[in-house]
Amino acid sequence: MSHADSASPTRVVLMYAGRPTFSCSNCTAVFALQDELISKSFSGRDGRGYLMHSAMNLRLGTKEDRPLLTGVHTVADVFCVGCGDRVGWYYHKASDHSQKYKEGKYLLERERIVKDNAWTLHD
Template sequence: MSSAGSSSTSQSASPSLVLKDTARTTGVLNLHYVPDDKPVFSCEKCSDTVALQDELVSKAFNGRSGRAYLFNTTINTNLGKREERKLITGMHTVADLLCASCDTSLGWMYIRAPTGDQRYKEGRYILEAAKVVKENNW
């Protein structure tokens, strides 16, 4: 995810999947269309799609409510206020990740990590397993 530039661009992830890349300015990808056969994660409360399974990096994380997943990007989400938060691996700068449809807190975005070995998290997102539903869509 790049932080350079300020204009939005369109890109095709596949012939039938079109995403508007606003990550450069907002840290969020806004979804225009997801094919019925794409595996996704949806908000547990309102069922809006919040992440594509293809963007899943790791299932080996913990959130406030237990198990959590690390993603490269999310969709249909908004970021809350940036804050310092003590996590298992130290103090991190994070912003809460909210469902754009129902404003439910889904997890957070890592903005800054405390040490070099934790920097791989920067710019990535945590979705708490208890707040999302995996839909295989096959």
């Protein structure tokens, strides 16, 4: 879900049983299905970051122009609705034409999320 297209800034989803997900490393609120992953080759504030098509259970912070490795982008930090931790940011606008593909996407910081593969073992 893109917050740019939404009337409500927050959507709460409790869980996706049996589907691989990315969740908050602090409170386990689900942020995204694995299917939403675009790339693991991004940089966040504190290390590696994952670019996601959409995300949920996040609250948008204030928009700001921020100089990033690929130029100045208009972004808003995103915060977990479960515990309030800052977990990444949302790309509102990219100033460089080659970076426009990021608009409407989320950067989730690897150190702030965990992946649940939803595997089950059978005897």
